[in-house]
Amino acid sequence: MDFLPKTSTMASSPEGAAVVDAYKKALATAATVSAYAMLARGMARELLPDELRAAVRWAAAFVRSRYSAPEKQRHTIVIRRVLGGLGLGGGYNENDLFDAALTYLATKINPQSMSRLCLARTRMKEPGGSASWSTLLSMENGGSTTDTFQGVEFRWTSIESGGDDGKSRAHESLELSFDAEHTETVLHKYVPFIMSAAEDLRLRDRALKIFLNESSSWRGINHHHPATFDTLAMDPAMKQSVMDDLDRFLKRKEYYRRIGKAWKRGYLLYGPPGTGKSSLVAAMANYLRFNLYDLDLSSVYDNSCLQRLLMDMPNKSILVIEDIDCSFDTMSREKDGKLRQAAGTDTDTDEDGDEYDHDDVGARGYFQGRERHKMTLSGLLNVIDGLWSTTGEERVIVFTTNYKDRLDRALLRPGRMDMHVYMGHCGWEAFRTLARNYHLLDDHALFPEIQELLAAVEVTPAEVSEMLLRSEDVDVALRVLMEFIKARRSKTNDKHNDGITN
Numbered sequence: 001m002d003f004l005p006k007t008s009t010m011a012s013s014p015e016g017a018a019v020v021d022a023y024k025k026a027l028a029t030a031a032t033v034s035a036y037a038m039l040a041r042g043m044a045r046e047l048l049p050d051e052l053r054a055a056v057r058w059a060a061a062f063v064r065s066r067y068s069a070p071e072k073q074r075h076t077i078v079i080r081r082v083l084g085g086l087g088l089g090g091g092y093n094e095n096d097l098f099d100a101a102l103t104y105l106a107t108k109i110n111p112q113s114m115s116r117l118c119l120a121r122t123r124m125k126e127p128g129g130s131a132s133w134s135t136l137l138s139m140e141n142g143g144s145t146t147d148t149f150q151g152v153e154f155r156w157t158s159i160e161s162g163g164d165d166g167k168s169r170a171h172e173s174l175e176l177s178f179d180a181e182h183t184e185t186v187l188h189k190y191v192p193f194i195m196s197a198a199e200d201l202r203l204r205d206r207a208l209k210i211f212l213n214e215s216s217s218w219r220g221i222n223h224h225h226p227a228t229f230d231t232l233a234m235d236p237a238m239k240q241s242v243m244d245d246l247d248r249f250l251k252r253k254e255y256y257r258r259i260g261k262a263w264k265r266g267y268l269l270y271g272p273p274g275t276g277k278s279s280l281v282a283a284m285a286n287y288l289r290f291n292l293y294d295l296d297l298s299s300v301y302d303n304s305c306l307q308r309l310l311m312d313m314p315n316k317s318i319l320v321i322e323d324i325d326c327s328f329d330t331m332s333r334e335k336d337g338k339l340r341q342a343a344g345t346d347t348d349t350d351e352d353g354d355e356y357d358h359d360d361v362g363a364r365g366y367f368q369g370r371e372r373h374k375m376t377l378s379g380l381l382n383v384i385d386g387l388w389s390t391t392g393e394e395r396v397i398v399f400t401t402n403y404k405d406r407l408d409r410a411l412l413r414p415g416r417m418d419m420h421v422y423m424g425h426c427g428w429e430a431f432r433t434l435a436r437n438y439h440l441l442d443d444h445a446l447f448p449e450i451q452e453l454l455a456a457v458e459v460t461p462a463e464v465s466e467m468l469l470r471s472e473d474v475d476v477a478l479r480v481l482m483e484f485i486k487a488r489r490s491k492t493n494d495k496h497n498d499g500i501t502n
């Protein structure tokens with residue numbers, strides 16, 4: 001039989017003829033080999049007795065089982081949604097691992113590759129009364145998906161049984177199958193990884209809150225501050241280094257544990273009013289998806305009250321103390337410091353006249369009765385370190401101040417606050433961020449003049465924001481801003497001239 005099309009032009013050239021010949025030879029060879037195989041099988045059937053043929057089959061199976069790779073043993077872990085009778089008190093308890101696995105798998109499911117899927121949208125009540133929506137994609141009964149963790153493949157299957165009679169509840173479970181040799185990995189690494197990944201996803205989706213202290217308890221309200229690192233007008237390099245620092249901090253749990261330090265990171269934000277310190281705190285909270293705990297020290301009366309507040313702060317939260325220069329009697333502390341320096345000692349005396357080291361005040365309780373002048377920042381930090389080092393959970397602490405030079409030197413010492421961030425007047429890059437935020441503007445004919453003005457005159461990002469908001473018309477808003485900066489310039493010049501003439 002000739003399979004080549006009759007109209008083939010290939011055969012008409014010499015090269016084409018060679019190809020056709022080779023093709024025909026290959027067909028002939030294949031036909032010969034299969035004919036021999038058929039012949040051999042037929043002869044074996046004819047010539048070999050049944051017993052001998054069975055022996056040959058057995059020998060072949062033996063060789064296969066001995067020398068081919070053995071079938072791997074598979075294990076399956078069943079994760080039920082409800083722990084009937086297993087929960088505390090023998091009742092029916094929801095299984096947290098089931099929820100975590102469901103949340104985690106929602107990020108692994110590829111909707112393109114599954115013909116049936118479940119989609120749920122639920123309203124979640126937040127503590128404090130507010131609510132947020134959440135959407136969850138999951139596998140239908142019988143659906144399977146594969147996940148790879150540390151190079152090992154895991155098969156997940158969704159199983160639902162019972163509940164067909166309309167009376168009893170369906171039993172939902174997830175089955176996790178894997179090669180038996182990876183059992184240890186599953187129990188000690190994969191399951192903890194799923195729990196923590198699900199926790200991170202939950203934190204990412206939750207509505208953020210800001211908690212304010214009333215005496216010794218926290219009251220939370222929803223935190224909808226729109227500030228993000230994208231909308232924050234600040235020096236781009238500084239912005240990047242804050243973000244990098246936060247990222248690095250989050251990854252270093254093991255490192256902090258190893259060196260025996262509380263897993264906390266301290267940031268001191270300083271700069272004139274209206275330069276975005278509070279906005280940066282909000283941007284950090286939005287970036288990390290951490291709740292904010294805004295501590296007003298004026299309503300903290302004693303050491304135990306402070307301890308209670310700190311202990312009630314869950315992990316993954318930011319403790320903020322604003323305007324710390326106003327929260328402490330820094331001048332008297334400063335005076336004490338100078339006295340101690342003059343005396344060549346770093347000790348002080350307590351009410352009983354006993355000497356103590358200032359770095360040890362936290363352990364003794366730095367609130368001596370209700371005399372607030374005894375409160376020191378150093379002592380506060382010691383209390384925080386002492387409490388937080390025992391939890392091993394990640395916490396961020398932020399202090400803000402308009403006057404860094406008024407702060408207790410103990411706080412400025414290396415190792416106390418890990419990062420000092422200066423929030424300054426509005427520079428050119430900061431202005432461009434604000435122009436983008438408020439008017440989606442990347443360029444404008446007035447930009448060069450504004451750049452020159454900003455280089456010469458000090459205005460805060462808050463003032464620039466305010467001017468840009470004056471009109472929806474970009475040209476008008478930019479002109480208003482220019483007038484404002486020019487007016488500031490003449491005022492500053494007048495003051496300067498007054499100073500010279502006086």
Ligand SMILES: Nc1ncnc2c1ncn2[C@@H]1O[C@H](COP(=O)(O)OP(=O)(O)OP(=O)(O)O)[C@@H](O)[C@H]1O
Nearest residue numbers: 231232233272273274275276277278279461462465
């Ligand atoms: N760097 C900035 N980036 C973006 N917006 C800013 C910035 N600085 C100020 N703003 C705008 O000005 C408003 C006030 O700024 P914010 O409260 O963050 O400043 P602050 O430095 O904390 O001031 P204060 O020291 O008075 O508390 C913000 O809500 C925001 O609209």
